[in-house]
Every structure is written in structure tokens, then in C-alpha cells.
Amino acid sequence: MVHSMTAFSRQDRDGDWGRLQLELRSVNQRYLxxxxxxxxxxxxxxxxxxxxxxxxxxxxxVECQLRFDPAETGTTLQxxxxxxxxxxxxxxxxxxxxxxxxLPDALALLDHPGVLEAPAPDLETVKAEARALxxxxxxxxxxxxxxxxDKLAALIRERLDGVRDQVAEVRRLLxxxxxxxxxxxxxxxxxxxxxxDPQRLEAELVLLVQKADVAEELDRLETHVDEVERQLTQRxxxxxxxDFLMQELNREANTxxxxxxxxxxxxxxxxxxxxxxQMREQIQNIE
Numbered sequence: 001m002v003h004s005m006t007a008f009s010r011q012d013r014d015g016d017w018g019r020l021q022l023e024l025r026s027v028n029q030r031y032l033x034x035x036x037x038x039x040x041x042x043x044x045x046x047x048x049x050x051x052x053x054x055x056x057x058x059x060x061x062v063e064c065q066l067r068f069d070p071a072e073t074g075t076t077l078q079x080x081x082x083x084x085x086x087x088x089x090x091x092x093x094x095x096x097x098x099x100x101x102x103l104p105d106a107l108a109l110l111d112h113p114g115v116l117e118a119p120a121p122d123l124e125t126v127k128a129e130a131r132a133l134x135x136x137x138x139x140x141x142x143x144x145x146x147x148x149x150d151k152l153a154a155l156i157r158e159r160l161d162g163v164r165d166q167v168a169e170v171r172r173l174l175x176x177x178x179x180x181x182x183x184x185x186x187x188x189x190x191x192x193x194x195x196x197d198p199q200r201l202e203a204e205l206v207l208l209v210q211k212a213d214v215a216e217e218l219d220r221l222e223t224h225v226d227e228v229e230r231q232l233t234q235r236x237x238x239x240x241x242x243d244f245l246m247q248e249l250n251r252e253a254n255t256x257x258x259x260x261x262x263x264x265x266x267x268x269x270x271x272x273x274x275x276x277x278q279m280r281e282q283i284q285n286i287e
Contacts, residue, residue, distance in 0.1 A: 002232055003287040004148035005029065005060035005239075009140040013133045017121040018071040022064070022133050024141045028285045029061035037065040041123060042130055049134055056142055058237040059287045066130060070121050083114045145287065152282050153232050156242075159275045160225050163249070166268045166275070167218050167225075170256070173264050174215070180262065214259050217252045221272075224249045228279075239286040246280040 005028040013020045034053050036046050045066075053062055087109060094101060110116045228245050231238045253276060257269035 001146060001235060002149035002153040002238065003142075003145045004152055004285050005145065005287050006148055006285055007141050007144035009137045009144060011133050011137040011140065013129055015125075015129060016071060017126050017129070019069045020126070020130055020133050021067045022130070022137045024062065024064055024137045026057070026060040026062045026141060026145065029059060032057055032059055033061045035061070035063045037063075039066060039068045042066060042068060042127060045127060045130055045134075048131065052134065052138060056138055057287070059239060062141075064134075066134075068126065068130075078116070079110075080115055083112075084109065087112055087115060149286065152286055155282050156228070156232065156279050159279045160229060162275045163221065163225050163272060166272050167221050170214065170265055170268045171218055173262075173268075177262050177265060214256050214265070217256045217259070221249065221252045221256075224252070237287045239283060242283045242286060243280070246276055246283060249276045250280075 005026055007024075007026050009024045011022050032054065034050055036049060038046055049064060053064075091103060095103065104112075224245055228242060228249075231241055231245070250273065253269055253272040256272065257266065260266040260269055
């Protein structure tokens with residue numbers, strides 16, 4: 001099955017502990033390259049998430065962003081006694097050094113960072129929910145990559161049919177092309193009004209036929225097309241193999257173009273290059 005490297009998933013989860021939102025984005029990349037943006041309280045989940053990605057994906061740049069909004073605690077507040085004691089000790093020291101400095105009132109003390117705290121949610125519960133949410137997002141991402149891969153495979157198969165059509169057209173034209181070249185050579189010799197040794201003439205004709213004969217290139221084009229078709233049915237990452245096959249197809253198309261001696265075969269060679277390039281662009285997104 002063909003999988004694209006481009007997909008997106010967003011998942012949300014609410015509970016008494018608050019709200020989690022997780023986004024996964026993936027785009028094409030030569031290797032698997034994960035990036036994480038996690039809340040500090042949930043930072044230790046990154047190794048687990050990274051291992052999960054490696055278990056499901058082989059290639060692609062994947063960005064994971066997790067947001068956590070703790071639940072509102074209403075009027076329930078707690079004083080951090082250690083923080084308050086440290087603040088009082090610091091104020092006493094300042095008062096000893098600068099007696100005339102005004103002391104803060106109780107509200108100012110409570111307003112100092114870290115003195116007043118809201119009850120923290122149970123982080124273990126939040127982490128468990130985050131793991132489940134990540135798994136849902138990853139499943140959705142993989143499914144999205146598969147759907148996109150099906151579309152890419154359909155586009156590639158359309159181009160493969162186009163390549164087959166061009167190969168068939170060149171095969172149909174080949175006898176006509178060779179015969180036309182033979183007549184042109186004989187006409188040129190007649191215009192020169194020179195007598196050519198029959199053996200030399202035969203040798204020239206053989207060289208001409210060899211130069212214009214592209215049957216071997218056509219056979220290899222068909223072989224590569226069949227292999228691309230087979231790869232599209234394989235399980236696992238196939239993008240790099242398909243990219244290599246595009247190089248081989250392009251090599252044969254270039255050879256066909258260099259051997260072209262008439263406008264019809266040149267047109268077919270150009271159309272082959274266009275089809276191969278269109279496939280190559282799509283293959284850049286395949287895992």
C-alpha cells in the first residue's frame with residue numbers, strides 16, 4: 001500500500017483535570033525527522049512519543065504540538081508556605097538594612113509569584129490521557145497518509161498508462177522509421193552520383209539500422225513500468241525505490257530521444273519525459 005508523507009491530525013480531550021489538544025503534521029523528508037513542542041509538565045512523554053512515531057512511520061518531517069490547559073479551580077487556593085517564609089525572611093533582611101523602606105501589605109505578599117498556588121491536577125492522570133490522545137492522533141495521521149497515498153498511486157498509474165501508450169506508438173512507428181531512413185540514405189547516394197561498393201553500402205545501412213533501432217530501450221521502458229506497478233502494491237516504504245526507477249525511466253527516455261531520427265519519435269520521447277517528470281514529482285511525497 002502506498003503511503004504519502006503529507007498528512008495532518010488534531011485531537012482534543014477534556015476532563016476534570018482540564019483540556020488537552022494535540023496536533024500532528026507530517027511533510028515529505030528523506031528520513032524520519034520528528035519535532036516536539038510539549039508543555040514543561042509533560043516533557044518526559046517525548047521519548048515515548050518518539051518511539052511510537054518510529055514504530056509507525058519510516059520517513060517524513062513530523063511536528064507534534066501538545067497543549068495543556070489545567071481545569072479552573074474556582075475559589076480554592078493554597079499558600080506556598082516555604083515560598084512565603086523565604087519572602088518574609090528577605091523582607092526582614094531588607095528592613096534591617098533599610099529601616100525606612102515601606103513593607104508590603106498582605107495582598108502584595110500574596111501577589112508575589114509563587115506564594116499563592118492553585119491545586120495542581122494529578123499529572124499521572126493527565127499523562128495517561130495524553131498518551132491515549134497521541135495514539136488517536138497517530139492512528140488518524142497514518143490513515144490520512146494512506147488515503148493520500150491511494151490518490152498518489154492513482155495519479156502514478158495514469159502516467160504509467162501514458163508511458164505504455166508512447167512505447168506502443170514508437171513500436172508501431174519503428175518499421176516506418178527504419179524504412180524512411182533507408183530511402184533517405186539511398187536518395188543521398190543517388191544525388192551524389194557516385195558508385196558505392198555494395199559491401200560498404202550494406203555496412204552503412206547496418207549502422208543506420210543500429211542507430212535508429214530503439215527496441216532495447218523500449219523493452220527496458222516496459223520492464224521499468226512493470227516494476228513501478230509492482231512496487232505500488234508492496235507493503236512498507238517504497239518511495240526511494242520508486243525514485244530510483246524514475247531515474248532509470250528517464251535514462252531510457254533520454255536514450256530514445258538521442259536516437260530519434262524523425263519528428264514522430266522525438267514527440268514520443270518528449271512526452272515520455274513529461275510523464276516521467278510528473279510521476280517523479282508525485283513520488284517525492286511517497287513514504
